[in-house]
Structures are given as C-alpha cells and as structure tokens.
Amino acid sequence: MKFGRIAWQGAIHEVTPGSDAKVRLADGREIAEGQFTWLPPVEVGTVFALGLNYADHAKELAFKAPETPLVFLKGPNAITGHKAFSRRPADATYMHYECELAVVIGKTGYRIAKEDAMDHVAGYSVANDYAIRDYLENYYRPNLRVKNRDACTPLGPWLVTRDEIADPMKLALSTRVNGKTTQQGTTADMIFDIPTLIAYLSSFMTLNPGDVILTGTPEGLADVKAGDVVETEIEGVGCLINTIVDDQTWSATA
Known part of the structure; x- marks a missing residue:
C-alpha cells in the first residue's frame, strides 16, 4: 500500500x-x-542521515569510504513535503541534491539483531537531502549548517509499505533537474545495507515508530539554482518533486 x-x-x-x-x-x-x-508521509521522529554510504559518492567527494556508518541527526525543521520549496541562500556557490531511500521505522526496538531488522521497518519513502558544500566544515562535522537548514530535506510523497518492495537493496535511483537526468544509481551499491544500519543504530539507542533513516546517495551530484525543478525518483517507491527558490521568494512564501 x-x-x-x-x-x-x-x-x-x-x-x-x-x-x-x-x-x-x-x-x-x-x-x-x-x-x-x-x-511528509509520516509524523517524523528522529531522522538519521548517512554520510558517504555509497563508495562512488565518497570517491566523487575525494573522501575515503567510512569503515563504520557515518551518521548525523536532522532537526524537524529540515523536513518538508512533496512539491515544496527549498531555499538556495544568496551566498551559496554550490548546492546539490541527494536522492536517498528513506527507511521508516514501524516498531520500537533496542539492540536489534541484523536478522530481525527488517521486521522493524514500516516502509520506504523518497528523500532529497540538499547540501550546500560551502558550509561543510570538515569530514567529521557535516551536519549543522549543511544539513539542518529549514526545508532542506523534502520527503515523500508516499510511504510505501515494506511488503510492496521485494528487495530494497535492488532499487534504481535517479535525479532529474528541469527534466534532464543528472544522477543514476542503485541501492545495491550501499556500503552499509539497511539491516546493518538498523542493528548499528539500535545498538546504542532505541528506535521508535516514525524514526527515519536516510541511507545516502550515489554519485552524480550537480549544482542547482533558483528556479530549478528537481525530481528524485526511486523505483517502486515514487517520484518526489521540489523547486529551488532564492531568498526573496523564500521570504515571500514563508
């Protein structure tokens, strides 16, 4: 469903x-x-965002792929819905999309074993986790200005229940900017798969219904400008549409 x-x-x-x-x-x-x-298709709880969870993306950014999951948290102000606006600040010189499979937790769990991890998944959605590279301080501090700006992470439009997706680790991802395909990849290329991420996160904190894991993005980043319409699509899950706006437009619609 x-x-x-x-x-x-x-x-x-x-x-x-x-x-x-x-x-x-x-x-x-x-x-x-x-x-x-x-x-957003669910009342969002804690949002976990994965950095560098695709080897080709880590190489694209000239980073070494992590040996353990690189995770940071997102505040609720960062999440917005399908067809919403996201702001490109006037001082930004490089702002890019990140098409990501969002895993929504459906059952509370702590210290979940990998073999039981998928039982805790309610379903999946599409996320676009915009980043402004100008604001990135260093490898270990990617989160605050880069990842927690207002409405910087569209999510939706749908929550697709777990039973509808036969294998979430074999889904095609793509991004189109103004109708032109700029990013293509597959969830099969994740460094840390979904059961590994659930087991890792739940090893030190309880996961609850509504928590969301953003599982990272493949290579194929491109700068987006005010006025661009960005479509992030994941096979079987949906197509999320978002428009980039400038400061003036953002202020007028906020």
Whole structure:
C-alpha cells in the first residue's frame, strides 16, 4: 500500500493514490492537485542521515569510504513535503541534491539483531537531502549548517509499505533537474545495507515508530539554482518533486 499525508481545509488527512493524479481520502472522496498541501508521509521522529554510504559518492567527494556508518541527526525543521520549496541562500556557490531511500521505522526496538531488522521497518519513502558544500566544515562535522537548514530535506510523497518492495537493496535511483537526468544509481551499491544500519543504530539507542533513516546517495551530484525543478525518483517507491527558490521568494512564501 501507499499512504500519504496532506493538509486540506484546516486539517491533516491520510490519503492514498486516487484516479487521474488525485488523492483519495479515507471516506472515498478524491481531491485534485493544487487544492491541498503535501506533508511528509509520516509524523517524523528522529531522522538519521548517512554520510558517504555509497563508495562512488565518497570517491566523487575525494573522501575515503567510512569503515563504520557515518551518521548525523536532522532537526524537524529540515523536513518538508512533496512539491515544496527549498531555499538556495544568496551566498551559496554550490548546492546539490541527494536522492536517498528513506527507511521508516514501524516498531520500537533496542539492540536489534541484523536478522530481525527488517521486521522493524514500516516502509520506504523518497528523500532529497540538499547540501550546500560551502558550509561543510570538515569530514567529521557535516551536519549543522549543511544539513539542518529549514526545508532542506523534502520527503515523500508516499510511504510505501515494506511488503510492496521485494528487495530494497535492488532499487534504481535517479535525479532529474528541469527534466534532464543528472544522477543514476542503485541501492545495491550501499556500503552499509539497511539491516546493518538498523542493528548499528539500535545498538546504542532505541528506535521508535516514525524514526527515519536516510541511507545516502550515489554519485552524480550537480549544482542547482533558483528556479530549478528537481525530481528524485526511486523505483517502486515514487517520484518526489521540489523547486529551488532564492531568498526573496523564500521570504515571500514563508
């Protein structure tokens, strides 16, 4: 199943795909695009973001691939929905997308064994974890200004339940900027797979429903500018669309 969340008529609604690009409410009514606002498909808890979890991406950035997962946290202000705006600050010289498979936790667990890890997964979504390379301080401190800016991480549009994806480690990822394909990869190239990440994170902290693991991005980064429409797509999971805006536009819509 696919589930999404929208804001419509002053309330938050869970929806499923409808006909003709519409969404369907629980009571069967369908609403057309443009009449509602997309929200992240789950009420997000703790967000874990993986750095350098694809060997080709680490090489692209001239970093050595990590020997243990390189993880940092994202604040709730960073997460936004499908069709939302993300700001490119005026002082940025290089801002790039990161198409990532988002793993959503569905069951509480602590010290989860790798062989039991997938039982704790509710499903999957698509994330685009924008980064501004100008703000990167060093290898060990990639997170604050780079990864926790307001609305820098679109998530959605759907949560696809675990049973719908036969093997999450064999999914094609791609990014298109203004319709041109700029990034292609596969989750098969992750350095640390999903069970390894769940076992690692739960070895020192409890994972709860709504927690999200952003599993990293393959090579193929490109600078994006204000006005660019960025589509990040993952096979079987969905296509997440986002628009880059400048400071003036951001201030007018905030």
